[in-house]
Amino acid sequence: MFARRSDLPLDKDALSRFLPWLIAFMVFLAVMAMAGVLVLNTVAARWDRGVSGTLTVQIIPAENAVDDDARLQTVLKILTETPEIERFETLGDDKLLALLEPWLGTSAGAKDLPLPRLVDVELKSGAKLDIDALSRRMEARVPGVSIDDHSIWLNRLVRLIRTVEGLASLVLVFIALSTIGTVVFTTRTGLALHRNAIEVLHFIGAQDSYVAAQFASRALTLGLKGGVIGLFLAVPSLLGIGVMAAKMESGLLPDITLGAVHWSALAGLPIIVALIAMLTARITVMKTLARML
Amino acid sequence: MTIDENEAIVKFENVGLRYGLGPEVLQDVTFSLAPGSFHFLVGPSGAGKSSLLKLIYLALKPSRGLISLFGRDIATTSRRDLPPIRRRVGVVFQEFRLLNHLSAFDNVALPLRIAGAKKSEIQKHVVELLSWVGLKDHLDARPPTLSGGQQQRVSIARAVIARPKILLADEPTGNVDDPMGMRLMHLFEELNKLGTTVIIATHNNMMVEKMGYPKMHLDEGWLEMVGDGSMSAPAPRQTDFEGLI
Ligand SMILES: Nc1ncnc2c1ncn2[C@@H]1O[C@H](COP(=O)(O)OP(=O)(O)O)[C@@H](O)[C@H]1O
Numbered sequence: 001m002f003a004r005r006s007d008l009p010l011d012k013d014a015l016s017r018f019l020p021w022l023i024a025f026m027v028f029l030a031v032m033a034m035a036g037v038l039v040l041n042t043v044a045a046r047w048d049r050g051v052s053g054t055l056t057v058q059i060i061p062a063e064n065a066v067d068d069d070a071r072l073q074t075v076l077k078i079l080t081e082t083p084e085i086e087r088f089e090t091l092g093d094d095k096l097l098a099l100l101e102p103w104l105g106t107s108a109g110a111k112d113l114p115l116p117r118l119v120d121v122e123l124k125s126g127a128k129l130d131i132d133a134l135s136r137r138m139e140a141r142v143p144g145v146s147i148d149d150h151s152i153w154l155n156r157l158v159r160l161i162r163t164v165e166g167l168a169s170l171v172l173v174f175i176a177l178s179t180i181g182t183v184v185f186t187t188r189t190g191l192a193l194h195r196n197a198i199e200v201l202h203f204i205g206a207q208d209s210y211v212a213a214q215f216a217s218r219a220l221t222l223g224l225k226g227g228v229i230g231l232f233l234a235v236p237s238l239l240g241i242g243v244m245a246a247k248m249e250s251g252l253l254p255d256i257t258l259g260a261v262h263w264s265a266l267a268g269l270p271i272i273v274a275l276i277a278m279l280t281a282r283i284t285v286m287k288t289l290a291r292m293l
Numbered sequence: 294m295t296i297d298e299n300e301a302i303v304k305f306e307n308v309g310l311r312y313g314l315g316p317e318v319l320q321d322v323t324f325s326l327a328p329g330s331f332h333f334l335v336g337p338s339g340a341g342k343s344s345l346l347k348l349i350y351l352a353l354k355p356s357r358g359l360i361s362l363f364g365r366d367i368a369t370t371s372r373r374d375l376p377p378i379r380r381r382v383g384v385v386f387q388e389f390r391l392l393n394h395l396s397a398f399d400n401v402a403l404p405l406r407i408a409g410a411k412k413s414e415i416q417k418h419v420v421e422l423l424s425w426v427g428l429k430d431h432l433d434a435r436p437p438t439l440s441g442g443q444q445q446r447v448s449i450a451r452a453v454i455a456r457p458k459i460l461l462a463d464e465p466t467g468n469v470d471d472p473m474g475m476r477l478m479h480l481f482e483e484l485n486k487l488g489t490t491v492i493i494a495t496h497n498n499m500m501v502e503k504m505g506y507p508k509m510h511l512d513e514g515w516l517e518m519v520g521d522g523s524m525s526a527p528a529p530r531q532t533d534f535e536g537l538i
């Protein structure tokens with residue numbers, strides 16, 4: 001297919017048999033790391049979109065519940081008067097208890113706990129609301145009200161995701177470097193192993209590039225072979241993780257399935273790795289031959 | 294690169310060669326060969342015959358002195374420009390140096406492939422030449438399955454397939470009996486008649502005396518030209534291998 005007829009018995013040395021498996025492993029890791037990056041990217045973007053443009057107003061419970069109701073009404077009135085707000089919704093006690101259930105359990109006593117009142121607020125899209133001003137206006141009329149625009153939480157989350165993404169990208173770089181290192185090593189060993197035949201080719205008048213082309217096409221073939229194996233190992237793993245994530249149905253995890261663009265980026269990895277292997281082999285041969293002969 | 298009829302095809306001036314820090318195995322070697330000449334390179338074992346040939350086929354660099362091939366100073370020729378020069382020099386190595394994983398056909402085809410010849414041409418010429426050296430039935434045989442004499446003929450075929458301007462043969466009759474040795478010598482003579490400059494290293498004195506070509510005599514690294522050292526060439530003829538059969 002790619003390999004032209006080889007003048008060197010490159011496919012007979014043990015290194016040629018071990019290289020595809022090593023590359024398969026590299027590609028497997030690379031696919032996982034890259035899938036991680038792609039998913040995190042999607043997640044970060046969706047969280048960002050989903051959370052920005054919303055506020056939560058929290059009214060800390062006072063001594064008696066009647067007071068609380070009056071304070072809630074004042075807050076709602078202020079919200080109604082704010083033009084940037086699209087819509088708001090008071091979270092009922094039922095919903096609140098459901099949210100707290102993991103921590104409080106379903107015991108009857110929980111109902112008697114003083115619960116804060118929460119109001120979910122959705123801003124008009126594109127509206128620029130001065131949160132601090134709103135917060136001051138509310139505090140002036142209703143003490144004990146706080147507004148959370150999720151920005152701290154979101155910033156931290158996004159920072160966390162970016163860090164993990166950075167690490168995953170670093171993993172990709174390491175994989176590329178290991179691939180290069182492995183190919184340099186196997187190519188050098190191959191050159192030493194076939195030194196006699198290479199010398200003969202050389203005396204007959206072969207350019208270095210003629211010899212290099214044989215190593216390069218071999219590396220490309222082995223790289224593609226390994227890459228495809230690695231990809232085939234990685235795909236079921238990714239699908240498995242996707243299924244597990246889907247089963248969680250958690251509000252915390254947005255839909256993390258990979259799109260067509262993502263899949264084709266992942267499918268491109270074996271090709272990239274094979275090209276890296278080919279180029280590395282070529283450069284190694286050219287450099288080594290210039291020193292060797 | 295055109296070859297001037299009168300210009301030396303191989304020229305050595307005060308060439309010395311030492312391996313590592315050892316003694317000089319060639320000392321002040323000076324000679325020039327006219328295109329189309331035929332020489333025997335003689336001398337006792339260890340005299341430096343193989344070393345001298347290695348200098349000509351650019352497997353070694355001299356420790357001192359000047360070597361030029363086809364009028365080009367090798368020392369000042371860049372690495373990139375050496376392969377085209379090497380293609381004009383055919384070598385029959387003392388130890389054959391066939392590629393054992395390739396068939397006889399592919400071994401002989403190698404110089405043509407390296408030179409970028411067309412597939413159909415390679416097929417035609419290689420089969421023709423291997424038939425001519427009596428290996429028509431062994432095209433697909435790997436060298437290890439061939440006898441010493443057969444391997445020798447494959448290596449000779451490989452050396453001449455691309456019609457080199459210079460043919461170097463290092464003890465090419467060392468592995469065969471005298472009748473076969475004479476047949477191979479006649480093959481070299483035929484090539485020489487087609488214009489190839491030939492140097493044959495041998496210590497088979499009987500053959501050397503019988504054929505009567507000029508000698509390059511090496512002893513302990515010193516070279517002496519015996520006979521007409523600049524025998525001039527018959528005009529090179531453009532002939533196909535069929536002409537040789
Ligand atoms: N690679 C080498 N390293 C060191 N010494 C060598 C090497 N090749 C040949 N020699 C020495 O050079 C001398 C000439 O050897 P060689 O050219 O092979 O002679 P011949 O072909 O006439 O027998 C010998 O003394 C031999 O030992």
Ligand SMILES: [Mg+2]
Nearest residue numbers: 342343387463
């Ligand atoms: Mg010798």
